[in-house]
Amino acid sequence: MSKKRLIPKLQLRTASYNPNKMVLVVTKQFNEVIEIGDPVSQAKIFQAQAADELIFINIDRHNKDIKKLSGIINKVSEEIFMPITVGGGIKTSDDFRELLSNGADKISINTSAVIRPELITETSEKYGAQCVVVSIDFKKDEQGEYWVYINGGQEKTSYHPLDWALKAEKLGAGELLLCNISFDGMREGLDLEIIKSISENSSIPVIASGGCGLAQHFADGFLKGRADAVAAGSFFAHRDQNFMQTRSQIKNAGINIRMHH
């Protein structure tokens, strides 16, 4: 049986103090960006704490330079020996190749998959479905209805998250990365309703994210949301969180996760 996975989500953007450098940031509802440090050093800390995988996403709205992103991944892969998913601004099959050849294992696509759904099929056939992670950001609008949003949560689409998830799966996605924008960085728990409906209706692994603030929120994502993995940004980035302790708490809640040694 595959163990349930805990995945730190490392969000990057161009440093405010240096246009040539990318820094790690945390966000709240996709805004209120706070720079918190160097992605490579942080990745090493996560490895020492035996995180199960890492996700790197370039969330910079203006700079989507794939080369710069692949440079970071290249550096990470010299010392990090665990699965790495990379996303942010990936538009073409060549972008996939660039990142895969620099140490990425999986590529996460979001806006480009909505705009050109054939990209999912194309890359799934070329690199294997396991390599194609479709990232879905969503939230409720003023009428209380769920919609998928693209371009860093700025643009509303005509998809309901479940419909888009099932379509992405059909097109060849190997994994789904879900995030409720309104829950992002709030540390009040995941959107279990949507996570559950997508997990139960699709047959590919679901990574839930957006809102974890307590060990219980992870456990809820697995038990109530039926997710295969839970990813978190601010939760893992805050140094006051003891990863090992969190892990024990999640394990004690009855979740089959990997224990360090």
Place this chain on the structure above:
Amino acid sequence: MIGIVDYGMGNLLSVYNAFDYLGAAVTICKHPEDLAGVDRIVIPGVGAFKDCIDKINQTGFFEALNDEVIKNAKPTLGICLGMQVMGKRSFEGGEFIGLGWFDADIVRLAPSDPILRVPNIGWNTIKYNKDVPLFKGLPDEPDFYLVHSYYMKANDPKDVVAVYDYTYDVTASVLKNNIFATQFHPEKSQEFGLKILENFIDWKP
């Protein structure tokens, strides 16, 4: 010198970096003739079986690999698709002939519990044969990272040296003479994965 076969598929860098991190002399073999100059061979691979075997054939690696791995019996490690391609045939997207080093078919994972996903992506506990030197130094129930939809179904149970449970025993490693292969990714499995690679560096079949 360890040579990583580059036939144009998959993530070579991680495998290269892992051996480099362990202090081994390692090189990428882009051309079939490069294999003659190395002592150990690693066949990585991510993607689809058909593309993989087609590329091995087109690039001329088929003959070179048979010379160095079978005739010259160099210690060889296959990883993931690099393991599957060592089988006789695969049923991934049709029916295709592999290198045939193991009497095995490559078939789709079929867990009897519908809650289990295919592809199987994640960490699974491996049960392994403790007499195999490549597993030296591992704890009793180590977890390794797997990502696959197909697996090697060996016709000779003697070849199988590790399995994991996915409602039935799925082949995790095979071993035959100088050839060792893993369905899981040692280069992505943190300390235990590095341990296996370290054992491979010193392995005397």
